[in-house]
Amino acid sequence: xxxxxxxxxxxxxxxxxxxxxxxxxxxxxxxxxxxxxxxxxxxxxxxxxxxxxxxxxxxxxxxxxxxxxxxxxxxxxxxxxxxxxxxxxxxxxxxxxxxxxxxxxxxxxxxxxxxxxxxxxxxxxxxxxxxxxxxxxxxxxxxxxxxxxxxxxxxxxxxxxxxxxxxxxxxxxxxxxxxxxxxxxxxxxxxxxxxxxxxxxxxxxxxxxxxxxxxxxxxxxxxxxxxxxxxxxxxxxxxxxxxxxxxxxxxxxxxxxx
Numbered sequence: 001x002x003x004x005x006x007x008x009x010x011x012x013x014x015x016x017x018x019x020x021x022x023x024x025x026x027x028x029x030x031x032x033x034x035x036x037x038x039x040x041x042x043x044x045x046x047x048x049x050x051x052x053x054x055x056x057x058x059x060x061x062x063x064x065x066x067x068x069x070x071x072x073x074x075x076x077x078x079x080x081x082x083x084x085x086x087x088x089x090x091x092x093x094x095x096x097x098x099x100x101x102x103x104x105x106x107x108x109x110x111x112x113x114x115x116x117x118x119x120x121x122x123x124x125x126x127x128x129x130x131x132x133x134x135x136x137x138x139x140x141x142x143x144x145x146x147x148x149x150x151x152x153x154x155x156x157x158x159x160x161x162x163x164x165x166x167x168x169x170x171x172x173x174x175x176x177x178x179x180x181x182x183x184x185x186x187x188x189x190x191x192x193x194x195x196x197x198x199x200x201x202x203x204x205x206x207x208x209x210x211x212x213x214x215x216x217x218x219x220x221x222x223x224x225x226x227x228x229x230x231x232x233x234x235x236x237x238x239x240x241x242x243x244x245x246x247x248x249x250x251x252x253x254x255x256x257x258x
Contacts, residue, residue, distance in 0.1 A: 057088065057122070057236070084199055085239040087111055091232045094141075099166045101141040103127060105235060108135045116197060118238040124203035124226040125149065125191065126235055137237075142172055143229050151204055151223075152192040156182055159192040162204065162223070169229055171208060174221040181219070183210055189223045196243050 089111075093104035107113050109132050119126040119139050127139040127147065140147055145166045151174055152159035158181035164172045174189060187207045191198040209222040240246075 057234075083241045085112070085241060087113060087237045087239065088234060089113070089137075089237055090234050092136075094230075094232055096141070096143055096169050096230050099145050101143045101229075102130070103139040103141055103232065103235075105137050105139060105237070106135070107237070108132045108137050110134050112239065113137045113237055114239070116243065118195075118197040118202075118240075119235050120198070120202055120238065121227065121232065121235045124205065125198060126227065126229075126232060128197055129237060139235075141229065142225070143169055149198070150192040150195040151189055153177070153181065153183060153207075154188040154190045154201065157193075158183075159194060160218075160221075162189075170225055172205070172223050172225060174207075174223050175218065177219040177221060179212065179217050179219060183207060183219060183221065185210070189221075196240055196246050198238060 087107060089105040089107035091103050092106050093102075095101045095103075103119075103126065105113075105119070113129060113132050115129055115132060117129040119129060125142060127141045127144070128149070129137050130140045131138045142149070142162070143164050145164055147162070147164055149162040150159060151162040153174075158177055160174050160176035162172055162174055177183065185207050189204045189207065191200055191202040191204065193200045203226050205223040205225040205227075207221055208224040211220040211222075213220060
């Protein structure tokens, strides 16, 4: 065996063809080993990579929500963010089978999270921040009978209040839509301009069924949510920097008129 190894070594060293074949084979083996190692490293780095992408998305959404038309990518990407700041977080607990459902996220006051901040993901709205601690916050889900969010029909700007009747996790209700409004199944429902928690035109869902109340002049509309509220991962918290100023001004105006 020793003589065989010596002879093979001499053959490889003295013949360029044999030497090149051995080097090529060794490179192939080494390349496959490195490739497999890289695949393992990529797998264990998925969490870090997902967090990085979520942070980058939060930055992009800050620019998007501060543009005049949130359906288009703004040209002002290199300018200041404006009144909306977006913070990324992850849902670590989510209830959806109660009448008053909540989510818990893994960011709190240390990251700038405060009560009355809107929460969204890539598909649409999730809810509104209610309570915070240093590192965590709870969010009132749209699937909460106490939730009330300003929303509108996208194609005609008629607005109302988005609520939940506590029945189906896939649907919420839009109330106070005047009967003179043009509504049809499939129309898109988005956040309204009167909301100080969300930028205008954030997706919510589509009209599924329309009910007419003969005692009033309003429609009640079942809205099929874009989000599957039973499966929520990364979310974005929206901080309207002018929220306090707006609320203070409205409160002062209301007090003077009472």
